[in-house]
Amino acid sequence: MKQSRLMSLVESIANVLVGYGVAVVTQILIFPIFGLQTTLAQNLKMGLVFTIVSLGRSYALRRLFERWRRL
Template sequence: MKQSRLMSLVEAVANVAVGYGVAVVTQILIFPIFGLHATLAQNLKLGLIFTLVSLGRSYALRRVFEAIRVWTN
């Protein structure tokens, strides 16, 4: 069954939304170990930047793999 572009985006957004929460919590716990001290607002903004990059990456890879699937059938 073929996945639509919209459903590819929905899946990527859901995946990245969960990843955002994990990333922010990880930053809050790990940054101090490396001597990095960021406010909650800074952690949220940094997490947002990484989330947007991850969203684009996830969507692009999904489309590449869908194109490969279509091409090989």
């Protein structure tokens, strides 16, 4: 079954939003172990940057695999 571009984007967004939450919580828990002190605002901003990169990567890979599937 073919997945539309819109549904690829929706799935990628859902995946990345969950990843954002996991990333921020992980940063809050792990950074202090390595001596990195950050505020919640800094963690949220870093998480946002990683989320944007992840969204683009996820969408591009999904479209690439869809193209390969059609060959």
